[in-house]
């Protein structure tokens with residue numbers, strides 16, 4: 185089977201594309217990638233991936249544009265749609281899996297225009313605009329937050345399950361800002377760094393590329409020896425080391441922490457479309473698996489309170505909420521649909 189995987193923009197979409205291509209290749213299939221020149225698509229797949237071919241088309245987001253900008257963005261999508269049709273034909277693609285984000289639009293529409301099946305993975309608790317638009321025409325709509333989804337669970341990498349463990353005692357804390365870093369989480373970490381040091385709690389901190397130097401300087405001024413990263417491919421092993429996380433509620437990170445059994449305080453990105461990060465974290469709070477607090481004055485107090493909370497029960501229960509082999513199930517499902 186020859187698949188096209190499309191979409192991206194941020195790490196949260198791209199890790200799903202990565203999980204899918206890895207599962208596809210493992211099952212003896214081939215996959216190409218169609219993404220955008222904008223966003224993080226090239227950083228993830230340009231020089232190192234399991235895709236047989238990768239294409240980065242000239243597209244930008246449409247929904248956030250106004251007036252002439254919107255027309256220009258739509259025209260770019262149209263040109264990329266024509267290009268995608270050529271690419272899909274050239275590779276004789278059987279089906280397309282969209283992982284969402286604006287860069288998914290051209291290849292998704294091209295797939296439908298060629299009467300090939302389109303599969304969609306929605307990462308978030310609130311549907312993205314493009315995903316909602318395409319949903320009625322898709323063969324499948326897979327989401328960890330939808331009880332009607334034919335496949336349950338989130339396609340988390342195996343490594344998180346392999347190294348999962350029950351957290352009992354708070355020795356190490358990890359601060360994570362998602363694929364782009366988060367200033368609010370960086371500021372929170374710095375505001376409690378001395379207290380953590382005094383309690384003997386070791387700090388791991390993924391600060392993002394743009395704020396990295398400032399955060400490094402601040403830790404130096406405070407005399408706190410934190411293990412600091414801008415962006416790191418070592419996140420799975422860092423999460424394994426941690427007993428508690430303070431994190432944005434990006435869907436991939438949230439399900440990775442869940443699979444790992446690491447309880448977390450989620451601080452949703454306040455400007456996420458339709459506040460989806462808050463809703464991503466809602467099930468964590470509703471099921472007493474962790475905590476969620478919006479940015480603002482109460483955040484530091486909340487974290488200091490959580491430092492005294494027991495972790496074991498939450499950690500144990502988190503492990504029961506994870507589903508293994510979801511990416512493989514998604515690929516097997518495409519194969520089944522094509523051979524029905």
Ligand SMILES: CC(=O)N[C@H]1[C@@H](OP(=O)(O)OP(=O)(O)OC[C@H]2O[C@@H](n3ccc(=O)[nH]c3=O)[C@H](O)[C@@H]2O)O[C@H](CO)[C@@H](O)[C@@H]1O
Nearest residue numbers: 194195196197199307362363415416419434435436437456
């Ligand atoms: C600001 C925004 O709109 N963010 C969205 C984006 O988040 P974002 O791109 O931050 O995505 P997630 O938190 O879902 O995933 C980030 C991924 O990058 C990995 N990682 C991160 C940092 C690092 O240094 N190294 C590393 O490997 C994480 O392990 C994870 O696999 O996509 C998610 C999935 O659609 C959404 O839920 C988020 O709301």
